[in-house]
Every structure is written in structure tokens, then in C-alpha cells.
Amino acid sequence: MYTLKDLSYQKKLRSKDELIKHMGSFKLDMKLSVGIWYFTPGGGRFHPPYIRRKDIKERLKMAEEFAAYGITGIEAHYPDEVNFENLDLYKDLEKKSNIKLVAVPFSHHYHTEFEFGSLSNPDPKVRKKAIKMTSEGLKLVKESQANCAICWPGIEGYTYSLGTVFNWMWNDFEDAMAQAMDEQPGVRVAIEPKPYEPANNNIYRTTAEGILAAQRIEKKLKNSQNHKSLKQGQCLVGLNPEIGHVRMGYEDAAGAYALVCMEGRLAHVHLNSQPLGNYDQDLNVGVVEWQQAEAMLYALKMAGYNEYFGIDINPERMPVKKAIQINSKVLHIMNDRIENLPHKKLIEAYLDPSFHRGDIELILAEAMRK
Secondary structure, eight states, X not given: OOOOOOOXXXXXXXXXXXXXXXXXXXXXXXXXXXXXXXXXXXXXXXXXXXXXXXXXXXXXXXXXXXXXXXXXXXXXXXXXXXXXXXXXXHXXXXXXXXXXXXXXXXXXXXXXXXXXXXXXXXXXXHHHHHHHHHHHHHHHHXXXXXXEEEEOOTTOEESOSTTOOHHHHHHHHHHHHHHHHHHSTTOOEEEOOOSSSSSSEESSOSHHHHHHHHHHHHHHOOOHHHHHHHHTTOOSEEEOOBHHHHHHTTOOHHHHHHXXXXXXXXXXXXXXXXXXXXXXXXXXXXXXOHHHHHHHHHHHHHHTOOSOEEEOOOOTTSOHHHHHHHHHHHHHHHHHHHHTSOHHHHHHHHHOTTTSTTHHHHHHHHHHTO
8 A cells, every 4th residue: 555654744843942952862864875877877968878778677786886885775667667568677676675666757858748738738638648647656666665646747837938828837737737636646746946947947947836736735735545644644746856956946955855844745856956947957966065065964954854866967977877876975974064053052143143153154164174
């Protein structure tokens, strides 16, 4: 039987003493997952792939080796990378290496029939096809016992602000998602906002827009099982924020992730690094803006986050095995570093800034020496 994990723990607002106690007793559990799509990167606009593409069997064979770096989860797009015909291959991977399928993004962005959008497409015939793919993907989440589906609406959006009927665009997408979720009730979907690419302007550009969409979709659900889950305080539409997308939109990573936790909607996270406001680069965690990643992890520690950490990278110029080794090591280093921070001093400095002028800067400077 498929069961939803309760995310409401993320919303807890602690008192000073409670937070100090929590920060001293809770450590982030680095449950790491990887995305099968970047095992053999496929090139880009300006060059062909640098290495030979491998099929799903070959890539899952590669995944067996990643358990050595603490990887316990894998993610794959429905239907192009995981489907009902090859799901047994993922179950075999779990038996061999304890790496299980934990998240299932949809492949809408990849299919040519969705050139002008999938769930938000103005053509109802195209939307119908997109709903079918979404519903089937949710069914696979149930069958595989994955934690959630992921909806990265990269192909949804617009080119021209003038002439775009925004309320139709949002309404079509959210009606379509709600219909698919009602066809497969009891499955959580995590929306992944992004400012742009591949659509010139994505449908949900910021974290706040993703949260608003999640709220509206839940209000549109009609299935009695979904209503029951919502009444029990379950989140059915969560978010999967990615550091790269957050920084493309000039958002602060710690604040963005904390905002999702405040809503009890942080179903999954994607981690990498990204130059502020630049095109989507999917660099290894910490290569740029190390402090953004550490601050984000510290915010998740405050919230007691206990879901998966997805590594979402594009290792074009290094073996994927090496890249995963690096990202796993860096995340564990960051986790150890934030554990060693003087939590009580930081909390007291926040609560009484006039008496602790510059103290946080000194604390961070001392942390750089460790």
C-alpha cells in the first residue's frame, strides 16, 4: 500500500530554548540521490556529446558503483527513463545496491508535441496527452513506492509578455495537474520552479510562485481520497527547489528553502551550484557560492528536514562517478561544518543584534579556518 510521508514537521515554529536544543541534537541525514539523466550528458546547443550515450541498462549498471559514495536513491523521468516496461531494472538495482527509485520527474519538456507547453498548452488536445502522461507517471510512483513525482515545468511558459493571457496559462496548467492527481489519488507532486530555460519565461519563475501554484492546485482537487489526505494535514503538492534555479532568479537559497519549509511543502531538494543570475549551469555543489549552500543546509537543519538530497548536476567534462564522489564528499563536509557552528551564539546574536554587532561575521570567519 502506498503511503504519504508527513511533511508537517517542517512548519514547527520553535521558541529560543526549543531551537537551541533542536540545533544541538538534530543533524541532517545526508540521504543522497542522483539523476540518471546526467550519467552520460547529452551535449548542448553548441556541441555534440563528449562521450557515448548509454542506454538505461548500462546507466543502471553504473549506478551500482555509486553506493560506495553514500548514494541510496536514484531519480528518473517518466516515461523516457523509467516506465512500466523497465521498472524491474530499477527494482533489481535496489536489490543489488540498496539504491531505490525515490523521485520520478515527468518528461514533458523533452517531447516535440509539447513545443508550446504540455499541461498549459492552449490546445485542449495537447493538454489531454500531457494529462495522460502525468497520470501514468503518478501511477508509476505508486507502483515503485517512490517518495514523489517531480514536475519541472520547463517547457511551460511564454515568450512575449504582451499578448500572454496569464490567468488562462496558470489555470489550464493547474486544472490539468489536479485532474491527473485525481485520477491517481494519494500521490505527492513536487513542483520545481525556474525563471527561464527552455521556455523564454517559465510559468512559475520563483519559489513563491511555486508555493502559490501548489496551494491553488490543492484547492482544485476533487477526489475524495485527496480531500481526506488534505483534511489530515497532508501536503499533496510540494516543491523541489533547485539551488541553480533559485540563484538564476536572484533569490537567496536559505530564505527560499526556509519559505517552503514554513509551508510544510519541501518534498525533495535538488542541489548544485550556480553563478548568480547566469544561464543554468548545474555545477557541482560548492564550486561557486559555497556559503549559499551552507546557509541553505543550516536553514534545513533549523527546520528538521528529513527528506532526500538530490544531486542535480551536468558533469560534461569529468566522469560522472568522479562528480558524484565530489558532490557526496562536499555535502558531508558542509554538513559537518554547520554542525560545528556555535548554534546558541548565532541564535542569541540574531535575537539581540544591537548587542552583538559583527558577532555573526566573526563566527563565520572563525568557521573558515576549520
